[in-house]
Amino acid sequence: MELFINQVLAGIATGAIYACMALAVVMIYQAIDHLNFAQGEMAMFSTFIAWQLMQWGVPYWWAFLLTLAFSFAGGIAIERMLFKPLAKAPVLTNVAGFIALFAIVNSVAGLTWDFTIKQFPTPFGSSPFLGSQLISTHQAGMIGVTVGLLILLYLFFQFTRIGLAMRAAASLPESARLVGINTSWMIALGWGMASAIGAIAGILIAPVVFLEPNMMGGVLIYGFAAAVLGGLTSPLGAVVGGFLVGVFENLAGTYIPGVGNELKLPIALALIITVLVLKPAGLFGRPIVKRV
Amino acid sequence: MTQAQLAQGSSPLLAVRDVSVVFGGIIALNGVSFDMHKGAILGLIGPNGAGKTTLFNCLSRLYQPSSGDILMEGASILTRPPHRIAEIGIGRTFQNVALFPNLSVLDNVRVGTHCRSNSDIISDSLRLGWVRRGEAELNKHVHEIVTYLGLDDVAHTIVSGLPFGTQKRVELARALAADPKILLLDEPAGGLNHEEVHVLGDLIKRIRDERHVTVLLVEHHMGLVMSIADHVVALNFGRKLAEGTPAQVQADPDVIKAYLGSKDQ
Amino acid sequence: MSAVEEVTSEAPAVEAVPKRAMTLGYGTSLVVLGLLIIAPMFLKNFFVFQMTMLLIYALAVLALNILTGGSGQFSLGQSAFYAVGAYTSAILMEHMGVNYALTLPIAGIICFGFGFLFGQPALRLSGIYLALATFALAVAMPQLLKLGFFEHWTGGVQGLVVTKPDAPFGLPISQDRWLYYFTLVIAIGIYIASVNLLRSRSGRAFMAIRDNEIAASAMGVDVALYKTLAFGVSAGITGVAGGLGAIAVQFVAPDGYTITLAISLFLGMVVGGVGWLPGSIVGSAFIIFVPNIAEHISKGLSGAVFGVLLFLVIFLVPHGARQVAIVAQQLIGKLKK
Amino acid sequence: QKKYDPGASDTEIKIGNIMPYSGPASAYGVIAKTEEAYFKKINAEGGINGRKINFISYDDAYSPPKTVEQARKLVESDEALIVFNPLGTPPNTAIQKYLNSKKVPQLFVATGATKWNDPKSFPWTMGWQPNYQSETQIYAKYILKNKPDAKIGILYQNDDYGKDYLKGFKDGLGAKAASMIVLEESYEVSEPTIDSHIVKLKASGADVFINITTPKFAAQAIKKNAEIGWKPLHFLNNVSASIGSVMKPAGFENAQDIISSNYLKDTSDPEWKNDPGMKAFDEFLAKYYPEANRIDSFVMYGYTVAQGLVHVLKASGDNLTRENVMKQAASIKGLEIGSLLPGIRVNTSATDFAPISAVQLQKFKGETWERFGEVIDAEVGG
Amino acid sequence: MTAMLNVKDLRAYYGQVQALHGLSFSLNEGSLTTLLGANGAGKTTTLRAICNMVRSTGAIEFEGKPLSGQSTENVVRLGIAHVPQGRGTFTTMTVEENLQLGAITRNDKKGVVADIERMYEHFPVLKERHTQQAGTLSGGEQQMLAVARALMLRPRLMLLDEPSFGLAPLIVRELFNILGKINREDKVTILVVEQNAQLALELADKAYVIETGRIVMSGSAAEIANNEDVRKSYLGY
Ligand SMILES: Nc1ncnc2c1ncn2[C@@H]1O[C@H](COP(=O)(O)OP(=O)(O)OP(=O)(O)O)[C@@H](O)[C@H]1O
Ligand SMILES: Nc1ncnc2c1ncn2[C@@H]1O[C@H](COP(=O)(O)OP(=O)(O)OP(=O)(O)O)[C@@H](O)[C@H]1O
Ligand SMILES: CC(C)C[C@H](N)C(=O)O
């Protein structure tokens, strides 16, 4: 029983990482109607920027804010330079573009900061949280920030005009233009916001997994899985999905005999697929009905 | 005497029995029943949202009625999956045009023959003799239909750039390619001007007469319905409001109130 | 509640090609074929080996193209099918002494079955959801191959070394050349069969599904069946490619069949032109040679250089090699006038 | 009398190499970059017996099929004399048969798998570093001796490297393995964190922790142990025994008393501040590879193995045939390299294809490794 | 009366295909003009060209300002609402969100809320369905939504592409009443492409007939309605 509780708590702690990334995934999905495979790498790069600033002596919170600003601007710049020209290209060509971006960012980060792991500071400290040795204050802080971000995103998409416009631009650009939405800038804005949220995710994740150019590889897979499980249209779903994936994979790894550990990820993914087969829009996504 | 009248008395080709459809809280169809007799053109009218398209979707098994039954030549179709509807002779067009946008007109029509042919992926890959002969025959049939509907000029064109009215005609061709017994037409006159509607009316009648197809026609263009339908059913809020000859229905006060509106209003 | 199919709405993931544009004209085909037959006679063994790999990956790209360009389903899981094909051949050859040529149809059939079965749950998914499911398959495959449970057969993390076949009947050509021509014959056979398939009733059913599922089903197309068949066919061809790959490389190991392979095949398809079968070989050349060019330009930044080259290609020809072919065709047309 | 095989001439020696510069294993790329820098140094200083080294290194992204392609390119197209220090067990396995059939030396492979020391079946393949199995055997013997009632928990990476270590450890424990090991946990490199495994290991009640992980995961494990207050006797594999790139990020306070073993000098260890070997290393870096991150243990690794190769080539003299290179590689006697720990030398023979086969145990104290005990010969079976 | 929209020598292309061959016409402020033409004549293309949704050449001026080179969204922001052929419903969003999107460029929150209520009065069925996913509405219901969404912009010029498409006769008449009303009372200039020529000509001041991308006839609505050919092709008497 103690092991069970421990694994659930450890799962929640890891789940916070996935949830964080999943929020960024949902953000970009709402903005461009697609998953950006380079998103994890962009987050990693932002985190390196923060790290570099701190190496240069910038205090934590200043580095944090500067990184957010940089990431936001960087996201917009990437969209303007690399993806705007592909706006009319087929969707799959854009996906190829994401892969190219992935390769570029990863490789540049590797050359600039090499592959040794870097320690990344946490503003929350890493002492045990509330006396429990299973969750550190950093992880608790991370859960807090994730939930905070979730609320902000939810409010943004549901209650602001720009959130509505962004969703419209992603789902049907032609009609969006016909109601006066500058679709192209909505997409750029979406990239900017997704990039900034990614930066927050990276900064929160790095103290746990250590900063290095490949730190987001695994995280992104789980982030996608979590977002898809929760429903790509729902920030709440993304967060719940993140925690569920975290907890479930731990329990699977612990309790499914024999194959458990080696197949932790496949089993978690298989579960997600099962859920999707039963509920194609994810747990919290609004099912979209097609009719003729 | 029309064929429809001749067929009266005999058992209906298609019988809709007390069909209801519910979406969440919305009752889209509420106990609708009517018969279709061989060779008839049956007009189905009613206000927007009355449930006409929903009924079509039940007939082509895209929707599952929550109660009631639909009988084709006496046998229920509700046990059939959607893709096994075409083979019993129910063909349809779609209100909002549902072509295969990246295929040519000919290929769209060829897909229409899917239920009338059979071959498997292996024979297809090897292009076995009988597959080749089948394709040749099918091509003849498809070209005949394309010509019949006056689509020769655009036969090799990709359909997505065609004018709306032409696309509707391609849909009609595609439906005809399967040699249906019943043709379900959902607003075929949409986007056509008066003259074009007239031509369409003649075409539908010709199809009925020459190809022995029974037609169920949903249309808001009253001129068309009144001129070609033998029999009209009016729906409102998912219920049958009236049924009879075009003249009867057109004069029905309920229909006027709910659907036609009086001229001097 | 009625049984309305709850289809997640997705812009069709695939920008489709009109069917007539899916293949090459006879003249061009013959020229390409001639080159493929003659070139290896004058090349060093190493280049012959590279050309063999070129054909093998071209087959795998072609398989993905049938799935995506043909039936509109997206797959990031092709590496898994490739792996199953490779391991099937390797195990049959090394553990059971089956002749290498015989292992290929077996690999194809096993992969067809595997793909067909995988297609079942994938049926309910489309677009991104399908992408995730196939992605999961790709991620899971190396881990499955490592499982201690199968270790006796798969060699676990160590993999299996495969013996390279000699030319039969004492033909006086090198192993590499023999394998090349062997692969070429298979590749041509599969290419022709694929073209036939897409031009037939089944192929039209695939494309109808790609363009409009609901309408396809109203025309009598068994959407579920054809979607899973497309998966099966695609997996089967990929499996044959995998088997050939195992023989050519003489080694199978879990690390050879990671998601990176699936991504490469995907890039090959995009670069070659989605839905344009002859593009497969162009795409295959891209994924084999461009990384080499990239590392030649800069070792430390080879990834970045590769990314930049890829961006250049998709900026210039967002529709892939197909676009080049169309432009060329128009030019030739003009010249002829 | 001069004798040459392809790749060697009066003016140059072509050395082939394969490394994962891209993809998930790209961290190892610096090994070849360091080697390249070192050969630059050798060339600048006049080359080897007057011949310049032409170092041709290709990227295989750690994918065996690509390794085969690159190896064949090196042999058949570039006509390199040897393939030197290709990295990783699966990639090396993929090309072993080919290189042996072509009689091209596959020299000093960059992996610690045990199978490279097999001159009978593969006379053209030779390892370099102490093999993984013997390292964990040493830990096993240490445990048997000092803590015979240990309850052991193991965490290992689920690949060839982890499994090789695991096997060595179990062999080392012998019959007692089953009773002493309470939990074997494996993780995949795709996992973002290994926290849950640590939680599980703690819950298993283990009081000895065998940590077979690569640097990132090693640091995570050390840190997590401290966070959840698990204080077992902690053995860390040599792969991750770097002060600068593992212990420091994990936090020195969390790393106290960890036991490991090494054969190379740790660049971050203050002990070597005035060591001539380390000084030479720093001079080399300053002049030929200034952008290097000197705390990266792979830099030291590449620097050392490159010197091993230079020794072999020098010894080959003017007889630069593949056969002679292999022969010279198999007859290194007591070679000292400045970056090896005192007392550790390179030794090979016609029947011993394990150049470095000695290690020394060490314990982490304060901010440095304290070596203890003898230099142990670590050859499996030997 | 001044010309609000001036179109000169408009040519439009789909790829290599030319769809419009030099159209010129103008709309007076506050007028209601109808555009008639057979299937594929180029009516839709004309409206799309005004909003810069197809590649075109020629001069289009709106209140003296050239529209060419402006992006679609900027054209809309000038107060030009477009009810596109095929409705352009945001199918995955709710009915109410669709209406809000119509007013996305407006800044008067209260006015928007009031206008949504007004649309619900015009089309009560939309109110009933305001939380329903718009893509599941019936064809006619979606058409109403498209018109309502365009009205939400509070446009000064409205371009309607077959607004009566798929609407029941009763609703068609209501729709035209509404159009007439906003034209008269709110002084909204209207250009409507319509197959129900009779109704359109009844309501319009002016009419153009277009054939294969060229204007072949123009005049007051009454004149056009009396033309022999028009009667035969479009009115049927
Ligand atoms: N999938 C669905 N989910 C929810 N409501 C639906 C769905 N499909 C149809 N409806 C509702 O059912 C009612 C009937 O729709 P249907 O399309 O059958 O109308 P119709 O008679 O064809 O109207 P029109 O003439 O406008 O095409 C409509 O009010 C519509 O909103
Ligand atoms: N996307 C497109 N690609 C190629 N050609 C097109 C495209 N859209 C329209 N066309 C062509 O342009 C011409 C004019 O079409 P348009 O849609 O403007 O006609 P329309 O008068 O609105 O007719 P309708 O609405 O009845 O189809 C037609 O010949 C049509 O085939
Ligand atoms: C020390 C490293 C170069 C060896 C590496 N861990 C491998 O076996 O792949």
Ligand SMILES: [Mg+2]
């Ligand atoms: Mg309808």
Ligand SMILES: [Mg+2]
């Ligand atoms: Mg039009």
